[in-house]
Amino acid sequence: MDPNVSLQALREHTPLVHCITNYVAMNIAANVTLAAGASPAMLHAAEEVADFVPISGALTINIGTLSAPWADSMKVAARTAQRANIPWVLDPVAHFATPYRACVAQKLLALSPDIVRGNASEIIALSGGKGGGKGADSGDSVTDAQAAAHALAVSQGCVVAVSGVEDFITDGTRSTHIRGGSEFMPLVTALGCSLTALVGAYAAIAPRFDAAVAAFTHFAEAGERAGKNALGPGSFSVAFLDQLRSLQAGDLDEGRLS
Template sequence: MTQTLLKDMRAKAPLVHCITNYVAMNIAANVVLAAGASPAMVHAPEEMEAFTPLSGAVTVNIGTLSAQWLESMRVAVRVANAHGIPWVLDPVAHFISGFRKQAAQDLLGMRPAILRGNASEIMTLAGEAGAGKGADSGDAVADAEGAAKALAREYGCVVAVTGPEDFVTDGARMARVAGGSALMPQVTALGCSQTALMGAYAAVGPAFDAALSALAHFKVAGTQAAARAEGPGSFQVHFLDALASVEPSQLEAAIMEVALS
């Protein structure tokens, strides 16, 4: 299925409405373009009603949250739900303030198709203790698997926990994705850009397969880029090139395990 989705995504080049943070806008747009889709970084509340229905998917990232952007997110999500448009939630560092925590909980209650976060974000969103520091995870992906399954079942969504080895579940199915590079966390907002890529895949296929395909695409491209990079700067350039050149047949190799829980 991952091979088919990559072919479909590149053939259809869906418009992805990315409501993301200031830090991530450039890299997220470049990632979506390199992978084969079309990004739009529209975030004014006044444009949500008109623009959202034009999109194949919406992605919501709360990295540099403000009251105005939160209103844009809520309107875009409401419109997306009304039109059957899938959307992806990235609750960046939602635990660092009451404002951010409430925003993440409210958005989660609006039922995203995919919830993507690091282990600390997923654990604390499920009410567990976490060791996150800002946007960085202080917990292992394996420690967040129970929380991911619980959130998936409660909110009827796919949950993707990203890290050195990714984990994705819809509450019943599970998969792990391996690969990538230790250089990836050294490129700012690369994780945020993965959320945007999940939107591109969600626009052309089911949420579980979309999340899995985006994770595998990132891992394969990261592995290829690391083989040519001399450090974080050159890695970013090679990573964008790799996203564009990854073949559909290569994605399955990154998927380590799929099992029923």
């Protein structure tokens, strides 16, 4: 599907996206999702996630600031999404950093996410390789992660989306690269986490491969436009939200895809 068609559908339907994300990312992820055209809900209590997931268009799970109660909520939410046929997205933030995080990530992966979104080091490690990541930062290039992404997509039957200087998305059969963005993007905390929320928004209204492509293209286009006149990461942040909102169907450049 043309990402412009997906953007039009997003704006027409304003899907509700259930985002279980980290403390650092909550505000920017909600603002990115709102600016793009969806409706975010940032709840995570185990007592209500099983009731909320079925009324959502999609679920996203980000393990950034992980704790035992949140991990329990994440597993309940993912199982509920699976049973209710609600698309869900896994962001295994720095899952290789500690044994506990790795264990939680593997348990979530076993619950069949439709899309896995991560940086190159996270994807390499999730597929069983050894990446060079340091905390939430990638130490590997997207090119280095392509084979791991393909293998993970095939073994899990999901879409794998690797973000970086040039993004890579694959479902094990099809694949594409997406160019764009800005040098300021890595300097703004939790923008990658907010991309996961945006992928969830698109997953609510489009098939999963098309959803990942549309979200990444929307993100890249807005980032490139915002970066042209930004003086630094502060002014970029404001301009980026404005650009996410101002972009309309027809503005997403398919020439970014290869």
